Amino acid sequence: MGKAEDDKLQRYFDGELDAEERARFEASMTDDDRERLAALAEMRVLLSGTLEAESAEVDIWSGVQAQLAKEKASAPTPIVRTPAVLRPLRRRRMVAGTTAGVMFAAAAAFLFVLRPWHAPITNGCDIESLEVEGAVATVMTQADAPNGGDTTIIWTTEEE
């Protein structure tokens, strides 16, 4: 797929094509295009889900609004973005989106596969078999271990 087609697919995905271009693109859409669109959509859902979850408790909107109002007052000249300016921007956005998606997937795999966090240490112990000769064995549990759980004690009393 060439750069122009690549760019068109991204613009289609971003809803930036006009009705005529959109119809033309849809008519010429290949299986590979559909596959790429599905992947982009999946990545967007994953990223937006993560970002929403992370930002659920953070109120940044009031700050953003204040900053926008300030910028509007100090810079009244509108920024005009020509297609030549937009193209590298879109490319950067696509690369950034792909990179963020891969990073998100790698982070998820690191957390869920390797589980690097340290789970609290507990003394959980299941005695599966116990045989003694010349002694009597008792399995006791000492409650309220320092880590909050129970501690198993295998107590042997030797016969006289």
Next chain:
Amino acid sequence: MSRVTRGSLVFLALASLTRVAVAEEPTAQCSVRIIQGSKEGQGIDPKITRLRPYLEKDPFTAWKNFTMLEQKELTVPPNSTEKFSLPNGKEASLTYVEHVLRHDGKHRLRLRLEVEKGGKKQLNTTFVLDEGGIVLQAGQAHHAMMLILAFSCEIPH
């Protein structure tokens, strides 16, 4: 095939390789603390730190004096046994039977402890212990005192 699809396939292949590496059974680093409990005297050896809270409660309250005799560090590969001598002349062995990964991600170890004297087995027990957790074996006689063995194992992951 698009770049995104190719990237995803490469990532999945790497992730599955990582999973295989994680599933391999690691070597256990086990610590065996050997403590002597006596009804004579008073006090807990300052070398006993992590185990102090356990010794201050039942069923150890009948003993007043605790001394750390030895701390052994054992490197035990899966399905292997490490032997060590006890101060009362008995021979003990710890076998790392297998690594158990619980569905909630908790790492556990299936271990077998055997104690014998003069070739005669006196204790043979198999248990599953949480990684880093402690299990105590107490009650063996040592002169007029008692031995307490504390086992704890870690596995690198």
